Amino acid sequence: MSSQSATVPELPAALSLGLRPLPLAPLSMALKILVRSAVHRHPAMFARLGDQAGKRFVIDPTDLPFVVVMTPRLDDPEIEAVRRGEEPAADARIAGPLAGLVGLVHGNYDGDALFFSRDLSVEGDMSAVVALRNALDDAEIDLVAEAAAVLGPLANPAERVGRIAAGVAERITGIAFARTRSEP
Amino acid sequence: MTAATLASPAPAANTPAPRPWTKKLELVCPAGTPAAMRAAIEAGADSVYCGFADETNARNFPGLNFSPTEMADAIAYAHKRNVKVLVAVNTFPRAGSPGSWHKAIDTIAAAGGDAAIVADIGLLDYACEKHPKLRLHLSVQAAAASADSIRYYVERFGVKRVVLPRVLTVAEIAALNKEIPCETEVFVFGGLCVMAEGRCSLSSYATGCSPNMNGVCSPPSHVAYHQEGGAFSSRLGEFLINKVPAGVPMPYPTLCKGRFTANGETSHIFEDPASLDASLLIPPLAEAGVTALKIEGRQRSRSYTDAVVRALRAAVDAHARGKPIDSRALMSLSEGATTTRGAYQKTWR
Numbered sequence: 001m002s003s004q005s006a007t008v009p010e011l012p013a014a015l016s017l018g019l020r021p022l023p024l025a026p027l028s029m030a031l032k033i034l035v036r037s038a039v040h041r042h043p044a045m046f047a048r049l050g051d052q053a054g055k056r057f058v059i060d061p062t063d064l065p066f067v068v069v070m071t072p073r074l075d076d077p078e079i080e081a082v083r084r085g086e087e088p089a090a091d092a093r094i095a096g097p098l099a100g101l102v103g104l105v106h107g108n109y110d111g112d113a114l115f116f117s118r119d120l121s122v123e124g125d126m127s128a129v130v131a132l133r134n135a136l137d138d139a140e141i142d143l144v145a146e147a148a149a150v151l152g153p154l155a156n157p158a159e160r161v162g163r164i165a166a167g168v169a170e171r172i173t174g175i176a177f178a179r180t181r182s183e184p
Numbered sequence: 185m186t187a188a189t190l191a192s193p194a195p196a197a198n199t200p201a202p203r204p205w206t207k208k209l210e211l212v213c214p215a216g217t218p219a220a221m222r223a224a225i226e227a228g229a230d231s232v233y234c235g236f237a238d239e240t241n242a243r244n245f246p247g248l249n250f251s252p253t254e255m256a257d258a259i260a261y262a263h264k265r266n267v268k269v270l271v272a273v274n275t276f277p278r279a280g281s282p283g284s285w286h287k288a289i290d291t292i293a294a295a296g297g298d299a300a301i302v303a304d305i306g307l308l309d310y311a312c313e314k315h316p317k318l319r320l321h322l323s324v325q326a327a328a329a330s331a332d333s334i335r336y337y338v339e340r341f342g343v344k345r346v347v348l349p350r351v352l353t354v355a356e357i358a359a360l361n362k363e364i365p366c367e368t369e370v371f372v373f374g375g376l377c378v379m380a381e382g383r384c385s386l387s388s389y390a391t392g393c394s395p396n397m398n399g400v401c402s403p404p405s406h407v408a409y410h411q412e413g414g415a416f417s418s419r420l421g422e423f424l425i426n427k428v429p430a431g432v433p434m435p436y437p438t439l440c441k442g443r444f445t446a447n448g449e450t451s452h453i454f455e456d457p458a459s460l461d462a463s464l465l466i467p468p469l470a471e472a473g474v475t476a477l478k479i480e481g482r483q484r485s486r487s488y489t490d491a492v493v494r495a496l497r498a499a500v501d502a503h504a505r506g507k508p509i510d511s512r513a514l515m516s517l518s519e520g521a522t523t524t525r526g527a528y529q530k531t532w533r
Contacts, residue, residue: 112436114486131246132247133485
């Protein structure tokens with residue numbers, strides 16, 4: 001587990017600009033597959049959300065040209081990438097640099113510390129925000145492992161390749177796309 | 185009575201016995217979720233404290249805490265690693281319906297929990313009558329700060345440890361320890377409650393939900409944040425708690441840490457938003473006869489737990505070896521990005 005950092009890196013502006021013209025439909029499709037897989041791999045995380053699982057969240061990576069809209073229901077989760085400003089009404093919005101949001105998923109950052117420092121902003125239904133934060137934190141998710149898992153029998157080699165790719169991406173962007181593991 | 189003579193509760197069948205209670209300064213660490221508990225243990229906790237996902241504990245936040253099954257698994261996991269599990273059942277039961285609280289105590293006893301942390305007199309009575317082998321700690325929520333009060337809990341209910349309210353100086357703690365027949369546990373790091381704990385009604389007044397009975401101070405269901413240009417504001421119920429310009433650290437939306445205007449001056453009237461950091465006071469607290477140091481923060485992430493437990497493990501170990509304590513590195517995790525030594529070294533405005 002990485003130590004707490006006071007500085008959250010931002011995606012290089014040129015890279016963010018370069019992503020702007022890309023279509024979002026393939027990303028939405030990939031996110032849907034990822035979330036459906038996560039439902040099977042981490043049912044306790046969705047259960048921990050309790051009544052808040054039916055809420056609609058906007059996750060806003062402020063250094064990317066789009067937001068992610070999701071409803072993390074265990075039985076019928078929804079997720080979609082949408083251009084910023086075109087998102088539907090939501091119960092809650094969580095906004096911050098991509099590195100901070102990914103770091104929260106991986107447990108590399110403390111949500112309250114990012115909130116104190118204003119690196120993270122939250123609006124809307126705070127019960128939903130708090131439940132999502134706690135459920136994600138308990139799930140010990142690794143995005144590389146989750147992405148590899150959707151490939152079924154190829155998951156292990158895919159995860160090895162994914163970790164190499166995540167390392168390269170981290171050197172370019174400063175963002176840790178894989179969780180630093182420190183199992184007991 | 186000395187700590188070495190205190191009996192441990194009988195462990196559940198097939199569960200390795202935890203380490204015996206000793207006089208070594210014990211690091212008691214927060215575990216809001218099973219993952220945070222594993223992080224605390226990996227980072228060097230001697231004990232972890234946690235609670236059930238209901239009104240029976242004072243950190244009843246959405247998505248947090250343990251189901252009875254998770255609690256039993258957590259206790260087994262901790263015991264395998266020679267770590268104790270102290271379970272907080274530290275809210276006050278509703279009149280006429282103490283069932284959830286009684287069930288929580290029964291569950292701890294059945295799962296082999298090392299102690300129940302309790303505040304309510306009726307619940308202490310239930311626990312010591314029904315489960316005489318279950319070790320009882322008096323929660324900070326009981327606000328027991330005098331020798332007479334603490335002696336009553338020890339003599340009447342067999343309480344083995346009291347978690348002291350955060351209103352005492354080190355000198356007062358030393359004097360208290362000479363007069364009471366039980367261990368003391370004090371807060372060493374984390375969010376700082378400045379009120380008489382267990383008796384504060386500020387949040388209840390603003391929201392209708394009681395920290396002391398429903399388990400949530402400033403419940404998120406009543407918190408609202410709003411961005412207005414560069415300014416960021418927080419509200420609790422109908423009350424504006426704080427409004428800060430861009431770039432200024434934002435504290436928790438609790439009334440006691442809010443900024444209000446009185447006599448034409450806007451300030452933190454009750455208390456500045458700052459985290460307690462008493463790591464440099466570990467030597468005098470040990471000298472004062474304290475048994476255990478408690479880290480606040482069950483509502484925080486496992487990242488926080490990992491960082492704070494590691495830092496304080498290093499501090500406690502440094503003290504044990506007679507080395508100086510490194511007090512850096514925890515600032516970014518602190519509320520308002522500032523720290524205080526709280527009442528341990530009182531200074532007044």
